[in-house]
Amino acid sequence: MLWGAVAALLLTLLGGWAVTTRAGADPAGPAAPGPATGRLALPWPMGGQASVADTGSGRSGSSGEQKPVPIASVTKVMTAYVVLTRHPLKPGEPGPTVTVDQRAQDESHSLSESTARVEAGQRLNQRQLLEMLLLPSGNNVARLLARWDSGSERAFVTRMNRAAADLGMTRTTYTGASGFEPTTTSTSDDQLRLARAVMRDPVFRDVVATRESTIGGATGTVANTNRLLGIAGIVGGKTGSSTPAGGALMWAAEPGRGARPGLILGVVLHQLPHTTPATGMQAAFDATERLAVAARQGVRR
Template sequence: MTRKPRISRLLPSLLATAILAGSAVAAEAATHAKPKPHAAARKAKSAPAEQAMTTDANGQSIPVLENKAWVLMDFNTGQLLASSNPDEPLPPASLTKMMTSYLVEQGLKSGKLKPDEMVTMSESAWCRGGKGGDSCMFVPLNEKASLMDMLRGVVIASGNDASKALAEHVGGSEAGFVTLMNAEAAKLGMTKTHFENADGLPGANHKASARDLAVLAAAIIRNSAEYYPLYAEREFTYNNIKQGNRNALLYTDSSVDGLKTGHTEEAGYCLVASSKRNGMRLISVIMNANSKQARADQTRVLFNWGYANFEEATPAQAGAALTTPKVLYGVAPEVAAGIAKPWTLVVPKGQAAAVKTEVTLNPGLEAPIAKGAVIGKLVAVANGKALGEVPVIALADVERAGFFLRIKQRIAGWFSK
């Protein structure tokens, strides 16, 4: 007796074969129906969108960035070239560690701390099996590491454990170190900043503004010059664990040499960076971007915009005589006047040559005058707009003349009127 095949057993196999065949035909048809776009068209499609711009209160065209706050500051002058919400206190995440490292660097600079002194990893500082995410130097509990290794653990690996251990070592306790942090912030003029810990983990009143963080970055570059190269190191290995610096710009922009990244859910993605091109250094701060890529891209935008739109001008040289005003009753009838320190301004590109200076002297200069005494001011002007001013000082001492010489000068003054 011949058995008939059961259709129910064959049906799923037949349906699968039909579906696969249909898909292949459809794919082939689509390939022939839609030719691949020309290479140039594909390149144009993937090109980044043009940077959005807006106009600030001064009529200046500045970038539009998707974050809560940002600043671009010139290092030499402290001028803010552009900003958005620069003074809003925000959670700084691990940008906090810039103050931690700065205090340690200043301790090293003063000699109070030694590079090779040993720092203990206490239980309160220890990363318990990686507690605190990947922001750990991973020093084992109760073991010691040199202060310089701990400093690298803060700057490069962004170690919460290294930050707390150093805080306890320098301040006696983390609370004691936080007192030092806030005192130094006040000294630097960081008026919108308050620290509650040494590592940047969330705290109810743990806040800093973008402007304040730029000021702190400038202090590190200027006052911790011996240790600033640490911020450009791309990796750090401790306990056989190699960690890369989280500042992506160190790998893609040779002009960038620091400083620090930060991230928590509350703070978003943050980055303080510095770049030096053709002798001009800029500092950028990005707070609360939505990704690592965004904070890096936004920093690139700011640096490229800043260098494309501004240049430095030197209105006058330090120590050079700008004028020689007359001095009453002095052993010398006049004194050379100038500025004490190098003076640099940042001006819109192409306007450096248009910067002029105007000297205003205090009336009735009378001896004695000490070298370095302020006797007026120097104002820089471009296109009728005052750009800034600095004190004018006496470049030499002028002693007071004797009685008879003063009488002679007074009589000569009567006849010269």
């Protein structure tokens, strides 16, 4: 009775921002939607699409038309997922060493995409490469990891799409390892499935929770592009932005006081596309902060 009254009040205050929620999902991994069990009121973004899951209770909801849209560098979450699935790491373990090739060095000087500074012949371990992939969002590092893992980016992309199919991501198509290609498209619901799976990996969780890391050598220190770390309980995620994609963010937040254990996971896509990447990214940050604050305060188990 109390929950019903609170939900009704929130729905009124938020002007109808509400979607049917789902229960019974695996709190750590992908699951098909279950039957509707109630309504979760959150301040959903006015445009684009968003999905949120409370892994403590199994409730989840989404907003916007779930049609495939460009996801920019959120793509790198799947890149990391495939690498960690095929080359698992334990917390604190550096992993195998990879030698930087000339192509990765040449791409590091690009002015048209996000990169991480590297030099041919530089030797970096897998953990360092994951940090360079996920913190500064190095497109050249994404492609380097793809070549290291599968021999070519094309072969690696095949693995990415196979992994997406295995996770039930039926509206997702990967065409590159970095997200630079606007032909890589997905939905917030599909990316939420990936978030459930990848956040089970302690190494991934640790990397995306890192504010900055000193790599050394030509790379120096790399900083996390996720400016919401530490705000509204947010403990990790991955940014993405481009003119076609607008702003995008996969995020994870700790639950509010009085909640059951488990993370609140969310994905925001297609915020102010066809403006500038910076404008879209700010819109994604704003939408995410509102969702995380409301979810932590309003979702009780």
